[in-house]
Amino acid sequence: MGIVAGGIGAELFERDEEMKILMDGLAAAQRREGGVVLIGGGPGVGKTALLDVFLRRAADAGAQVFSASGSVSVTGHELAVIKELFLGPEEEETVRAATRSSEGVAEFEDRLFAAMHRETRRRPVVIAVDDVQLADAASLRCLLYLVRRLRTAPVMMVLSESTGPHALPPAFHAELLRHPQARQLRLLPLSRDGVADVIQHHVDTDETSELVADFHAVSGGNPLLVHALLADSRDARRLDPRQPSRAVASTAFTKAALAWAYRDEAELFDVTCGFAILGESATPALVACLVGRGADAVKQVMTALDTAGLLEGGAFRDDAVGKAILEHADAVTKANLRRRAALLLHDDGAPATVVAHHLLAASVTEPWAGRTLLTAAEKAMEEGREELSLDCLRLAGQSARTERERAAVVMARVKIGWQIDPRLVAPWLDALVGALDEGHLKGGDAAWVVKHLAWHGRFGAAGEVLAALSAKPYAGDPRVEDELLVVRHWLRQTCPAVDTNAPGTATRSLRREPQPRHVSPSSYAVELLGTVLAEGPQDHTVAMAEEILRGCRYNETNVEALEAALLTLLYADRPDRALFWCDVLLQQAGAPATGTVVAILSGVRAEVALRQGMLPAAEGFARGALSAISLPGWGVAIGAPLSALVMATTVSGKSGVAGAWLNQSVPEGMFETRHGLLYTHARGHYHLAVDRPAAALEDFLTCGGLAAEWGMDTPTFLPWRTSAAQAHLALGNPREARALVREQLARPGGSTSWARGVSLRLLAATSELDQRPALLRESINLLEAGGSQVELIRALADRSQALHALGAPAKARMVARHARAVADNCGADPLFRRLFRDEVHEGDSGSEGVEGEGEGSSSLTAAERRVTALAAVGHSNREIGRKLFITKSTVEQHLTRVYRKLGVRSRAELSDLFVGTNMGTGAERLARTS
Template sequence: MADRRVPEHTDQRLTRSVPRRSNNGSRRSTDPHSLLERATALRAVLSGSPQVVVSGGLGCGRTALVRAALARSSTQVASATAVPSERTVPFGIAHQLAPRLSLTRPTLVAVDDVQHADPESVAFLVWLRRFPNVRVVVTHSAADSPHRAGLSTWEQVWLRPLSPDADPELHVLSGGNPALLAALRDDGGKVGPAARRTLLDLLRGTDSALFDVACGLAVLGPHTALLSALTERHQAAVTALTSTLADSGLLDGGRFRLPGAAEILLGALPRVQAVALHERAAMLLHNAGAPDTAVAAHCVAAQTVGEQVGGTAMLRRAARSATSGLAAESLRLALRACDPADAQAVRLELGQVLWRTDPAAAARTLLPCSGLDPAVLRARWWQGDFSLGLPDRRPAELSLCHEFITGRELLPVNPEAVLQRQHADSAPEALVQALRQVGPARFEHWLTVLERQAVEPTLRALLGCVRAEDAWRRGDVVATAAFAEAALAGLSTDGWGVVIGLPLRFTLLANAALGRETEPHPVPDALFGTAFGPHYRHARGHHHLALNRPHAALDDFTACDDRLGVAEARLALGQLKPAKALLEEEITSTADPRTTGIALRLLARTAARTDRPRLLREAVRNLEHAGDRLELSRALADLGHDRRDRGALAEARLLGRRAGRESGLPGEPGAAEGVLSAAERKVAALAAAGHSNREIGRRLCVTVSTVEQHLTRVYRKLEVAGRNDLPRELLTR
């Protein structure tokens, strides 16, 4: 007895209520939109012409529609499924149907995949039309078959992909193909195992010709004009098979809609077959005069290159205009295949390409090279190695690279001219150094230009450092931290080399100002022999001060000859006389308003009570002129504390609020736990409880000066004028 049920098909999932997962993981019922779109076709099957052929693209729901018709039919049902292996078995389908057939009672005869049926069974189905009680419904794939002509007089029902109304986002990926749409839903809205398996099942479940054409499309990409030659099939057959894919919603203008479809198809091929396809595609593209980059992409995929497609010369030409990834892979292949005499030249080209994305890999490629080639010198300097000496010819870019690393110029350079002449192979560090040297009026313009063009990680990371440097100069601590941390993450630790001191400098400075501890980060010893060494020590010294490590801070400030830092560290240690001498010497020897303002603010801590207001007001004037908002906020906060101590509470409160605005630091009183460091919270809690600075210092085993510094930062962060305004909730922390 024939089985009434139609065998399970992937499309069946669209004909029933399938649990779906929403974005938050909860289950919800499926919108029956797919069945609603098939309502007209379903009526045609159940009550239309006595003979119906249901056709459509791959996975468009032919089996699903017939299953829905069988479930709704009130008549007797006789169903069967044709399979390719039984095409040569005469009357194979007819024998399956015969036990369930009744020529006197209403009967619905359904045959799935009739294109695989034997000719005798198809003739039997046509013969059944003479019986008015028998309705015959067959499904037929979109691909042609010998039976299509014999069934051409039947009513034709064509199932198209679903409209985007039900699920617009997934429609973009699936093209409305019901089977693929259901698989994407199972994968949570992204291309996962179900979608990959469904795509392969759809394409491999048909004859091999369709799968071959699909793989050809996956290999050729936009060069579909060569598909017939690649697959060695007649153009008319290729056009018909491509139309089948398009009618199924799988293609959009000759390209697969599903992201990663090409990789899925080629990954299903044996490696030998995939390589052969890429080799043939490279040959066809080369003969057709396609760009070198298109030919090189296939050579890289096959990991072979022959003289018939241009050899290593073609790969080197392609690298000049290819993306960094393809350029690097092309040159790696060229390096393996080239003559030994050309190896160093190819290695130099490869190193320059790698420099855009991974300076560590570039260094490994370039360091074995001999001579004083600029690329080799840059790689060595980036690692802190200056042992090779300098070339006789010193281009402007090389001089800027040397100055960026060492702080010493090789020859005068016009930075604006270097920026105007920039091109794809320009050294990122040279462009950044030129940017740092242009005047303030042109800085923002060139920074915007470079950021718009920067698509490679090395230049993007260095420009992030420049943004952090500019933000710190303006006193914008929050922006400094964001830019520095983003830049630091842009390259690996090895990739940064000695230049890691640049982003780390601003990370340490910003975190110190924010009261946050910076995660330990290894730095190479060679860093301290470069221009970044003193700046890194200076930043690390301030970080030590913020964490109440004045002795470590003093060591760093002394090593980098930072008199202001040394003075501040000595103030934290309670060494007022040597600190005062250093500050007075600094004020006398500098004309920089920022340095003068900082020195005056620190000097006020050592001065007599009567002199403090004058020094602090002078510090505020200098820092307003300098434009450093962070240092200005510190001077305003100190002046506010002095005014509070003198009883001028209204003025102190105004100064405290202005200090908070200038600093730009997060500082709502209710957010103390998240803003203050651990040391600052302890000091603030004791101060809020009414303890004097001396009592707090005795309890925490720190100097009175350290307590004052912590309280200064607390007042600034919480935007309060003094200890009387500290939030009471600090007592409960």
């Protein structure tokens, strides 16, 4: 596969028509009908190659060939081209003497034509001048003299002219084209088919189509560059045969670019460099200002590049072309061009990232560049170009002249570094605090210093900054106060000790008279989260959280607002809505899934999946959150994704994995945050799973004490009471467990589907055996309506055990089948096998266990299922017969068989058997549609 090693031929492609015109001209000359052909085109399109091949064929046909080339280096020398065409060194003095006067020039031209006429007596003559636009004026006069006498002479003249800043005089063009046998050819770049013809003998046939598109995109069909790409690609393939076939622009390509850009024409090279430097920003006016050339010269070069197939939309069609050109410019020249380009684009109002590109390339620190670089850094971060953002910040730091400018750079480093990975922020925190102390931070930037300090566990410094923001120079600044309001709310829901311990600031904002102020989505969202944590779920908080999220977009809204609104939905017992918005935002984030915002959103998504009992998803998103940024970068917030990961792996039966994550070092300050509560709660469940109920109880009670102290004691956020009840049950303390469960039922949020469902399951565990089925039945209904799949499996397991104990094995097996379906749906097979160990064992041995097919609903016929479904939801035999179009007697016969198969004796037992099962749900659907 790939590019085949071998030579690259010099044959012509897509030039058959042009060659035919030239050969027709030669045939006419052989008939003593002289003519002239002017070949035009952009640089590198193959004019010289076409001319060379034609001259060889003319010579082979018996013609006398005279050839020469124009050049800037000889433009000022009289008759330089004519000498190259016809004369030897020994005749130069004769020519010099003959051309000292106009009479001598005329005599010389007559002698020249007479000599040529004598030559044509033996054979036709072909006169060829390549790059005729660079010929000296005297040579052009002689050529026109000959053209006027070609009509009946066996002489063919072929001239090639390259489009560019040097052009033939209009009078020469007019005189030339007045000849009756004059033809003008315009060579164009190769088409895709032409490029395919060039490379098809050098690549494997199954890769030709892909390579043709690649080669044509880079070269624009310019034959010189196509051959150079082929040579480079062949060499690259030879060095590394495993390399995929593609257009490689290397040494040959660079030399080819120089060959057409530096054709002894300084304007061509200079202007081409200007286009290469400016790239997509290039306009004729900007290029002219950049390289100090006239607008006309720039337009001519632009035309030349366009006809050569190298421009697209006013810029090089591929970066490889511009890069190859600039490799021939020295470093000082390139740096000067970059500096001038930056200033021109800055003054022209170009985007900051475009200007920054030139500043970085030249490594210049202009006085005006600082603000532009900071703007570019911020914009690059929004576009996901992290490296460009950091490079802009580094150069901005070098260009800062005043303390205020240096403070602005530090703040930008902190803002952008935090978005990439908060670990990058830590080295700049002291400088940030220093800038704050000196009064060099502006507006809202000052308030967010508190958050960055708290995030990294520097709670003491955060408290001091809170106090400092109440004094000069920030006191009374509305921008500081608006942002400080958001920060303080964030602190109360995240690191409550920082805000309450800040000297002299605890109630300052509350004591002031209400005044109109700007309220941002972040402010609304963090206030809503605080309300839910303190007061439990309320309908208006859910509505407001959704309203905030509808107006938010990834990368356009502070992550504090996004996180708070999502957690408000989750802790208001609406994980379905939190799931929807999480997925919307993460989809907007796109790939790669890295950065602080992605990390935080993934952490929330893991918590949502955990609340729903979707264990594989919870583990996957938690791992994604931890890999999106470094572990140190998480700061005190690492407790949130770690808690989700530990809980998911613990419930999945991966206690070894959970223990390994718990052994990870975490910041001590984490335990003074909301994230620390989640972490300690997850650790408690790990202790339960590994049979350490006393350690688990200590963790749960610690969570409870801190949650109450911080005003976050709602079961929809942290159900520590039911968790502690499980630990008490494991320790043999049912009375203590029952008391905690009743407390949780009475708490704000304790009546939600999820919280009440979990509470009733544990209440059943502390109740008499005959009371348990009813409590568990209600628990199952609640958890099916809006609870966790994992908690539903646990409730089903408890109900199955209770039914077994009460002597109803058929009902127990039906419940176990329901649990099996739930476990399959949420990826909780290890939990199912652990809770239904006896049923799984019976099923594996082929008896009537959970996996068996001998009894239960799976043994019913389709007709029996339809009758059973309607009977289970309370329809009479007559109603069932009418709905199913069968007789009442047939209904009674079906029910008799169903009772026998399922081991029940009445409609009440039948209804109780199917409550909370898949068949029960099907019964409801059938009743509605029948």
